[in-house]
Amino acid sequence: MTKALSPTSVPRYKQLAEIIRGAIEKGMLADNQALLSERELAESYSVSRETVRKALRFLEERGVVYSDHGRGTFVAPSIVRQMSRFIDSFTQDTEQRGGVPGQRILAIETVPASMGIAGLLAIAPGEPVTRVRRVRLIDNVPVGLNDGYYPLPRGIKLERSELEEAQSLYKLLAHKCGFAPAEAVENLQAALADSQDAELLGISQGDPILVCERIALSERREPIEYCLMKYVATYRYTTRVAKHSATN
Amino acid sequence: MTKALSPTSVPRYKQLAEIIRGAIEKGMLADNQALLSERELAESYSVSRETVRKALRFLEERGVVYSDHGRGTFVAPSIVRQMSRFIDSFTQDTEQRGGVPGQRILAIETVPASMGIAGLLAIAPGEPVTRVRRVRLIDNVPVGLNDGYYPLPRGIKLERSELEEAQSLYKLLAHKCGFAPAEAVENLQAALADSQDAELLGISQGDPILVCERIALSERREPIEYCLMKYVATYRYTTRVAKHSATN
DNA sequence: TAGTGGTCTAGACCACTCG
DNA sequence: GAGTGGTCTAGACCACTAG
Numbered sequence: 001m002t003k004a005l006s007p008t009s010v011p012r013y014k015q016l017a018e019i020i021r022g023a024i025e026k027g028m029l030a031d032n033q034a035l036l037s038e039r040e041l042a043e044s045y046s047v048s049r050e051t052v053r054k055a056l057r058f059l060e061e062r063g064v065v066y067s068d069h070g071r072g073t074f075v076a077p078s079i080v081r082q083m084s085r086f087i088d089s090f091t092q093d094t095e096q097r098g099g100v101p102g103q104r105i106l107a108i109e110t111v112p113a114s115m116g117i118a119g120l121l122a123i124a125p126g127e128p129v130t131r132v133r134r135v136r137l138i139d140n141v142p143v144g145l146n147d148g149y150y151p152l153p154r155g156i157k158l159e160r161s162e163l164e165e166a167q168s169l170y171k172l173l174a175h176k177c178g179f180a181p182a183e184a185v186e187n188l189q190a191a192l193a194d195s196q197d198a199e200l201l202g203i204s205q206g207d208p209i210l211v212c213e214r215i216a217l218s219e220r221r222e223p224i225e226y227c228l229m230k231y232v233a234t235y236r237y238t239t240r241v242a243k244h245s246a247t248n
Numbered sequence: 249m250t251k252a253l254s255p256t257s258v259p260r261y262k263q264l265a266e267i268i269r270g271a272i273e274k275g276m277l278a279d280n281q282a283l284l285s286e287r288e289l290a291e292s293y294s295v296s297r298e299t300v301r302k303a304l305r306f307l308e309e310r311g312v313v314y315s316d317h318g319r320g321t322f323v324a325p326s327i328v329r330q331m332s333r334f335i336d337s338f339t340q341d342t343e344q345r346g347g348v349p350g351q352r353i354l355a356i357e358t359v360p361a362s363m364g365i366a367g368l369l370a371i372a373p374g375e376p377v378t379r380v381r382r383v384r385l386i387d388n389v390p391v392g393l394n395d396g397y398y399p400l401p402r403g404i405k406l407e408r409s410e411l412e413e414a415q416s417l418y419k420l421l422a423h424k425c426g427f428a429p430a431e432a433v434e435n436l437q438a439a440l441a442d443s444q445d446a447e448l449l450g451i452s453q454g455d456p457i458l459v460c461e462r463i464a465l466s467e468r469r470e471p472i473e474y475c476l477m478k479y480v481a482t483y484r485y486t487t488r489v490a491k492h493s494a495t496n
Numbered sequence: 497t498a499g500t501g502g503t504c505t506a507g508a509c510c511a512c513t514c515g
Numbered sequence: 516g517a518g519t520g521g522t523c524t525a526g527a528c529c530a531c532t533a534g
Contacts, residue, residue, distance in 0.1 A: 009530090011503060032469060037519060048505045053520085061309070066430070068467055069520050070512030077469050083433040087489050181491065182314070185331040188485040190438040190456040208438040208456045214489075219316055221280060221325050237436040239487055241335050241462075242309075243429065257511090259522060285500060296524045301501085317501050318531030 012047050013054035019045075020055065021064055024075050034072040035065065063240050083240040087181050087216060088170040093238075094138050102137035106200070108158050113149070120215060120226045121151050130158055132169060135200055142201045143235045148227035153177055179224060181216035188212045188237060193230070201232050208233045260295050261302035267293075268303065269312055272323055282320045283313065311488050331488040335429050335464060336418040341486075342386050350385035354448070356406050361397070368463060368474045369399050378406055380417060383448055390449045391483045396475035401425050427472060429464035436460045436485060441478070449480050456481045 023029055035041070038056070042049040056073055059065045063084040067073040086092055094101035110128050118125040129149045136144035148169070152158070156177050166172035173179030191211045198205040209230045216225035231237070271277055283289070286304070290297045304321055307313045311332040315321040334340055342349035358376050366373040377397045384392035396417070400406070404425045414420035421427035439459045446453040457478045464473035479485070 013503080039519085048507095050506090051504060054503085056520095063431075066467075066469060067520060068513090070514080070518085072513095072519060074469070077465070079433060079463070080431065080465070080469070085489055087491055089489075183311075183328065183491060184489045185327060186487050186489055188436055188458065188487075189483065190458040190479070190481045192456050206454075208440050210436065210438040210458070215327070217325070217328070219314075221314060221322070221328070231438070233438045235437065239434050239436075241333055241337075241432045241434055243335055243431060261522080287500085296526095298525090299523060302522085304501095315501060316532090318499085318533080320500060320532095 012045075013051050013058060016041070016045055016047065016052065016055040017058045020059060024064060024081075029075045031075055031077045033075050035074065037072065080240060083238050085239045087184050088168055090136055090144070091168045099138040100140070102140060104135040104137065104142075105160055105163060106133040106135065108132050108160050108163065110157075113151075117149050117226060121149065121223045123151050127151065132158070132163070134169075143232050145197060145200055145230040146227060147229075148225060150179075150225055151223075180218060181224060182219040182221070184214050184216040184225075186212055186214045191230075197230055201230070203232055210235060210237060212237065260293075261299050261306060264289070264293055264295065264300065264303040265306045268307060272312060272329075277323045279323055279325045281323050283322065285320065328488060331486050333487045335432050336416055338384055338392070339416045347386040348388075350388060351411075352383040352385065352390075353408055353411060354381040354383065356380050356408050356411065358405075361399075365397050365474060369397065369471045371399050375399070380406070380411070382417075391480050393445060393448055393478040394475060395477075396473060398427075398473055399471075428466060429472060430467040430469070432462050432464040432473075434460055434462045439478075445478055449478070451480055458483060458485060460485065 020035065029035070035056075036044065038049050038052045041052045041055075045052070056065060056067060060067060063076055063080045065073055066076050082096065091101045109131050111131050112126045113121065113123055113129045115125045117129060118127065121129065123129070130152050132146070132148045132150070134146045134148075135142050136146060150173065152173075158172075158176075162172055162176075163169060170179065170181070189211050191209055193201065193203055193205055193207045193209045195205045197203075197209060198207065201209070203209075209232060212229040212231065214225065214227045214229065215223055216227075218224045268283065277283070283304075284292065286297050286300045289300045289303075293300070304313060304315060308315060311324055311328045313321055314324050330344065339349045357379050359379050360374045361369065361371055361377045363373045365377060366375065369377065371377070378400050380394070380396045380398070382394045382396075383390050384394060398421065400421075406420075406424075410420055410424075411417060418427065418429070437459050439457055441449065441451055441453055441455045441457045443453045445451075445457060446455065449457070451457075457480060460477040460479065462473065462475045462477065463471055464475075466472045
């Protein structure tokens with residue numbers, strides 16, 4: 001069985017990974033079912049075995065498949081496949097969980113960076129940063145409060161109307177100024193809602209909330225976002241933890 | 249400059265990765281400083297370039313370095329290096345943050361699995377599972393409450409004295425019955441402490457707590473742990489999020 | 497243009513699992 | 516022992532970045 005991969009600029013291993021991911025998502029393969037062996041896949045798609053392995057490692061990192069030495073490569077259980085976490089997860093996470101994501105923009109403004117914000121964004125205190133405050137909605141119900149700070153290039157202004165129409169702030173910033181987070185660090189803890197949180201989230205003062213701080217970094221690892229997020233107690237933050245015991 | 253890698257059974261790419269990680273941890277390389285190029289590293293250590301690349305990808309997954317196409321490979325900023333998350337993180341995380349981890353064992357018992365627990369562990373309701381309840385301490389102060397369920401093999405009994413002496417429950421179980429989590433899924437939300445939580449954690453009823461549920465899976469992706477963890481509000485759960493936008 | 501990382505190959509051998 | 520994934524090589528070419 002020979003299948004040709006398109007000769008576009010997309011690397012072959014990603015094309016192959018998409019084919020395999022597609023087969024899994026369409027339900028053609030059951031949880032924990034074995035895939036073809038690496039050598040069989042290599043022959044089927046006329047690529048080298050190393051290229052097949054690259055595709056499988058790509059999918060394994062994303063929680064789609066897993067390999068076991070001497071046994072084979074298998075479809076990851078759906079509980080794992082659904083738990084992979086992305087940057088800009090709100091829109092995607094919500095859709096994946098079957099909800100309709102929404103937002104209510106509270107303010108978009110340019111403010112001088114406080115010492116705390118400046119330190120986190122590695123800029124000088126007093127430098128102008130763009131601050132975006134929003135209420136996040138799922139099925140039109142408030143679930144989270146976002147307060148984000150962005151050190152945008154000079155001359156870039158964010159308009160309320162743009163953000164209202166955009167699918168996501170990340171996509172809008174990517175389009176406007178090449179904003180491209182490569183990774184982020186997040187920090188979670190529990191707290192109690194103050195009166196303002198409570199009002200905006202439609203809960204009571206003193207209700208429990210999940211506080212998540214995020215610093216997003218560009219490809220060059222320059223801080224490009226600091227965002228403080230407060231979620232109601234019914235909101236679940238999900239993540240997948242790989243083994244990674246430092247040396248393995 | 250030629251350096252020989254030991255010919256032990258440890259793969260060369262892991263040996264090289266450890267050398268690079270060691271140099272970074274010893275402070276021999278600054279944040280965002282460029283490493284030698286892949287070709288230079290290959291020659292220095294007498295390995296092929298693909299082996300160097302494997303070492304660098306290994307470190308990149310762990311947040312130690314990052315590569316930028318056409319520019320080079322660089323030391324990840326320390327904020328990222330400190331944020332990598334592991335399974336069995338409590339002991340390691342605490343030590344890394346400069347605290348002394350501790351535990352107070354509340355109970356070790358064998359109980360029949362409830363329907364909820366049985367579903368999560370993929371066993372039959374009523375099957376015996378080992379339940380371990382502990383208070384987690386940092387510098388002798390309670391910070392978390394763990395309630396873990398383990399479907400241990402028949403004939404394996406966990407003794408209180410064993411766990412008191414062991415460095416960690418995971419290490420003890422690994423030694424006793426080959427317990428080896430390959431990955432885990434975690435689920436976080438905010439809640440309020442009830443009277444029992446409050447007493448065990450040394451806080452007040454109604455104080456905010458961070459509730460974290462974890463299901464750990466073996467290499468074959470069989471559930472081998474369900475653990476419910478409750479942390480005081482000062483405890484911070486940290487994690488690193490890679491880009492992973494599904495197709496990139 | 498020179499140097500960097502990214503992709504890809506064909507082949508080899510090792511380590512592990514299972515019947 | 517047969518089949519699987521894991522490691523490793525030597526070389527090639529492409530894509531990107533920078534001075």
